[in-house]
Amino acid sequence: MHVLSVTPEIFPLIKTGGLADVAGALPIALAGRGVTIRSLIPAYPQIREIFRRKKAVLQYGRLFGGKASVHAVEANGLDLLALDAPHLFDRPGGPYGDATGADWPDNWRRFAALSQVGADIAGGAIAGYMPELVHAHDWQTAMAPAYMRYGKAFATPSVMTVHNLAFQGRFGAGIFGELGLPAEAMSLDGVEYYGGVGFLKAGLQAASAITTVSPTYAQEIRTPTYGMGLDGLIDLRADDLHGIVNGIDVDTWNPATDNNLAATYDARSLKKRRVNRLAVEKHFGLDHDNSPLVCVVSRLTWQKGVDILVAAADGVIASGVRLAFLGAGDTALEGAVLALAARHRGRIGAVIGYDEGLSHLMQGGCDAIVIPSRFEPCGLTQLYGLRYGCVPVVARTGGLADTVIDANEAALSAGVATGFLFAPDSGDALLHAMRRVATVHGNPAQWASMQRQGMKADLSWDRSAERYVELYRSLIARRPSDK
16 A cells, blocks of 8 residues: 655654644654655755655646656664755744734745645556655645545545644635646635635645544534534534544653663652653752652643643642743743743743753653643644653543543542543643642542553554555555545
């Protein structure tokens, strides 16, 4: 089974979030299951060096304003097709914006080009390669199924994965004439969206199947509360909607071998976590005592609910819990977190920015990790927490609800609890959850049981990979009747 993945980022070459993790993990997870995935990615500056001496397998005299070529290369165990279009992708800054974080004004052109090339490859543009299915990721590649629908690859099945519905790629109607689509595509049944062009909407409309990165999020986005204006379309396509939870790289995230830890450990040697706890306390300037140490490893944004935690922080500290923040994001929230750390010296510590090694140490040394997201398509941080015996305290939404078993009385008695869930997304609910954390943490045997239960959960890509294989096979099997 040959699949073309079209993605704007891929771990470990270029990453801004969970999308890259999925795009990088799936090809490796599926390789032993009869699925060969080639990934089409933009040739950002970080990627150009790996194919510099590779002959082009596809060339464009003009692609959205300049010459472009596609180069085949293998890197980090991945089979890649890199779209080299310097006028679109060879820029300083990040994949989507400049060094200040401002979006590139021509992002519509950049990712329409990536999508069009994906559709061309699906139609046989590369000699000797004809994918049986195309898998697109988020709004940046969502136009690939649309280009396929109106081009040579109209009969090739496609999967559209929504990693975060909040980012939709909405642009004015004025760009339509430059997209190279037929006039009939500018319709409600095509790419038109509230009078403009909607990239994600176009992909949701055209793809053979839609997936999200958790079952609960798949149901949530069918409602006005979480649907971000697309709930009507998604609900109409409910039969084609599938929620598949992300896995994690259990080799990279392994407390028994992690070089970022002060002391490695496993579920049978949890006492060794104390060494990591001391290292976290020292790094963040926190008091050394037996109170619960709860970490935050997150983008500091409204979606992640950091403002909820900030508002409840005084009560959290009064409940006997200490906090360690690692993250960056909204300037106002960064300032609020630093102000909390200054007001509660020894009880709250903060590092503004992101440090991969420090995030591993925090998971390996803190007692719990709090994730108060207002919505969370899947979430990986709570999975890392489970893996490291860092008990998740999470909002009851999306993938958080799908992956954490609440420590209610019945679950604690049965020995199956793995964390704490709370709802609604309010300071009072979060504070109540933190008080529950302090209570259960006061029972060392019960707390250790929760840690071990989380650590033995299957967090790998194995089950999720099987779900994708089943979906791919079912879509390819339907292809003859679509012609």
